[in-house]
Amino acid sequence: GAVVSQHPSRVICKSGTSVKIECRSLDFQATTMFWYRQFPKQSLMLMATSNEGSKATYEQGVEKDKFLINHASLTLSTLTVTSAHPEDSSFYICSAFLRGYNSPLHFGNGTRLTVT
């Protein structure tokens, strides 16, 4: 149980275009989803916390107009990288969280974005 599907797994786009990444919880309702970004040899950097039906909470230094997050239902959160530039090339991964004292995170497989 607790499967999270993320896609696309890999996307190459041209500079200036927008890219949407989807994160779905397949067999549970995720009230909270987190979006992370990973640069080579660095840790998973929390970008934003997405709660169903409300605006995402962005971490300091993450541009909310650049990285649009929508959590319209209990099973779907999307991250849209708007007007992508080569410096946005990175690995993006989502995770879903079931509220609970000891609940772990359930991760998607990640998306490798390359902006040319």
Add this chain to the structure above:
Amino acid sequence: ILNVEQSPQSLHVQEGDSTNFTCSFPSSNFYALHWYRWETAKSPEALFVMTLNGDEKKKGRISATLNTKEGYSYLYIKGSQPEDSATYLCASRGTGNQFYFGTGTSLTVIP
């Protein structure tokens, strides 16, 4: 943002050896400490969620301990096997419900 650090960054051990890694985290505003195993081409998989000072958890040959007062956790692998090769991540959960990850320890077990 919480500063979570892991050491060593990478580790090569022989099959059958036992090994351990460290995760250090700020002890203030602590809520829980998570360990994940991340194999290549897969998604991170939860190993342990620990909350109480002195907690010890075990799953097969893998175990973990937690010291919330000094802000560290150890992950131990007994009798390492090639299938244990992966990156091991720890994450600190603060009272604000966010999770902050360390850079991970990359383990390679040599047959």
